[in-house]
């Protein structure tokens with residue numbers, strides 16, 4: 001056994017939510033390259049099916065906000081060893097003008113969806129006595145972004161970071177580790193509109209010490225570390241991958 005073997009996922013099944021594109025797809029690809037049998041679970045079947053077949057994985061249609069659908073999927077898949085909660089959305093509305101539906105939509109995907117998946121897949125991991133959960137939080141759970149207003153998003157990601165600690169504490173003695181990653185600005189469809197909005201791109205790059213966005217593939221290795229036995233004594237941790245954003 002070499003140190004690199006600790007990062008291998010041969011024989012493991014990994015389910016990644018929101019992996020039809022963007023960060024989730026690169027995570028799915030990375031876990032697959034490490035030997036896992038990868039299931040992409042996403043709202044978008046057209047992109048998701050093609051994404052799954054491109055990495056030799058499979059696709060499951062899933063809306064993470066639907067707790068019944070999450071329960072049914074967890075029951076259908078006999079054993080998932082690794083869960084990556086990655087599905088997420090953002091709404092850029094000033095707080096004082098945020099409609100109820102926008103607040104609920106963001107919380108529904110980014111927080112409720114993470115909890116439903118942790119509860120349903122986590123229960124089965126606890127029964128099996130082992131498992132690893134990694135959620136895609138955000139640096140937005142640690143800082144408040146500017147210039148764009150996104151209070152619901154920031155609050156949802158802060159909640160994911162603390163949910164991660166809470167579940168880690170509950171489940172540490174029963175073989176299930178729970179961690180998160182906190183990416184900074186990353187070049188995906190999610191940030192495309194923001195990059196095109198006058199003033200945002202300059203502010204985002206100017207407030208990131210490395211002076212650039214992350215590529216989605218730069219997030220995946222951290223998820224592999226947290227998902228695999230390489231991090232066997234790590235739980236409740238949020239690994240920040242932000243080009244230095246949070247040091248300023």
Ligand code: NAI
Nearest residue numbers: 018020022023043063064086087088138183185186188190
């Ligand atoms: P993206 O918009 O490119 O991809 C999100 C994926 O999630 C899509 O495939 C979409 O179909 C899926 N999805 C959305 N709602 C869903 C639902 N209810 N159920 C199942 N799937 C659903 O986004 P991106 O940028 O790849 O973001 C992935 C995660 O990373 C999100 O949690 C996001 O908040 C987080 N993040 C992104 C950053 C960025 O700068 N792009 C920075 C920090 C965190």
